[in-house]
Amino acid sequence: MAQIQVEKQLPPRKSSLSQKTKNAINGYLYISPFFLLFAVFGLFPILFSFYLGFQKWNGLGEMEYVGFQNFKLILEDPLFWKALGNTMIMWVLGTLPQLLIGIILAYALNSALIKLKSFFRISVFMPYVTSTVAVAIVFGIMFNSQEFGLFNAILGNFGIDPVSWSTSEWGVKMAISTMVFWRWVGYNTIIYLAGLQAIPNELYEAAVIDGATTRQKIQYITIPMLRPIIIFTVFTSTIGALQLFTEPLIFIGRTYRQEGITVVLYLYREAFANQAFGPASATAIILFLIIIVISSINVLVANRIAR
């Protein structure tokens, strides 16, 4: 207010000064919706999670401060460690093949003289447009433990006995990892393809003149040039894998079977099946710390390799 009055007293400078102030006011105004919404639905919930982690609360009655009791409860629960172990195993099973095969497919798609290129591109990408719920339902039925389940029927052709996919230790993990793999491999393929297309052709031509073999070209040109994109995909698929939820929930259902429970599913069960909001918040905090640690390792390793 005071500022505006001052401007009025100094007519010659009015327009430039007020334009600048107006810009600033508009600037704050235009970015304010994000910060207001984030304060209510983002920042406050996060801070409140840290508070809830130290309380005993069922969502209705009084809260009671319990110190580190919730963390102790979680860290002494064998099911939490089982969930963490499952998450790690499915991270490796789902992510590693996905990235390797993604690179191979991208390399194939990028080779010259390939016809039907756009057909192949569209078809490998199609799974990504499908919702995770749909993928989990479809593969859940394919991985039916009876002998008529699609995968068991195929195995049966080779004389292999039906696998109880939904109840065995490795069956559950294989099934869930397959769902993750199927939905994401094409997505990563296209990302790698974009990276490959950005590599200048002259590099390969020079290598051919120097007598390089295909393997040498891949080893000394393709992989180093793709490195930033590989790091990016490892990073995003790792974070995605640590948050695995939909596939196991749909596949193993409300039983929360210990062969397939993941950290986020454990959190969901604590909060919305057991009404234990304190331990559930403690789980969320632990998951957050795990993600920070793994991301930092990722960044460190990436920096080391980049040199």
Add this chain to the structure above:
Amino acid sequence: MSKTNRKVQLTISKTFVYALLAIASFLAIFPFYWMFVMATNNNSAINKVPPAIIPGAELVTNFSNVINTIDFFGAIWNSVIVATLATLGVLFLCSLAGFAFAKLDFKGKNILFVAILVTMMIPPQLGLIPQYIIITKLGWLNDLKAIIVPGLIDAFGIFWMRQYISSNVPDELVDAARIDGCSTFRVYWNITVPIIIPAFATLAIIKFMYIWNDFLWPLVVLRDQASFTIQVALRGLIDNYVRDNGMILSGTFWATVPLIIVFLLLNKLFISSLTEGAVKS
């Protein structure tokens, strides 16, 4: 190396590449076909050895069973509403904020922009339980607002719009409009918006798909059948004691088809939006 030798080698590697891509495409497409096969067969054809692999005649029966089990069209409609409104809101708010960050000067601009980027690193589960409590306190449980309003927060969208506006809307144009007496909002609305249509298309696809496919959050805040989005409703199909796989996959198939058709029509735009957007961030 002789010339013919090289030629043979080239043909072999070419055959290998085609075989590899053909297998990959088959494995990517097959589940869609199989979904359709199951959606058109009855349980006895599905539950026999070997299982059916060609379409049957139960298309209508299975789908009417779906309609009798869940409110299929109601859930699709809810998903359309939620995804459309959240997307439109995000397009407006993010382009406005992106415009401010790209073309307006104000104190603390850089720190605020970095703060927005930092929020992208936080895993969404961290605030899940308090978010649920807030929604309950607001009385938004079973209300589509519970999805739409928090869905308006999109740090990536602001980042994306800022980058696009910085590199595609020239400062000279903004200054010229200013000299002609345009207000700041008109510089945004009449000058900037028409230039950034491609950025809108990209962000719209990313956002719409994200909201349409989201599951955990709707599952937490939508408890009542009438408010279900299609993803939550689909879960209702498998929650029965008697599992009718033909019915389950009929619902899943018809819920998947709309987005696949849009994808096939706009495949170039979809693929570039969903991958380039990711890589650039």
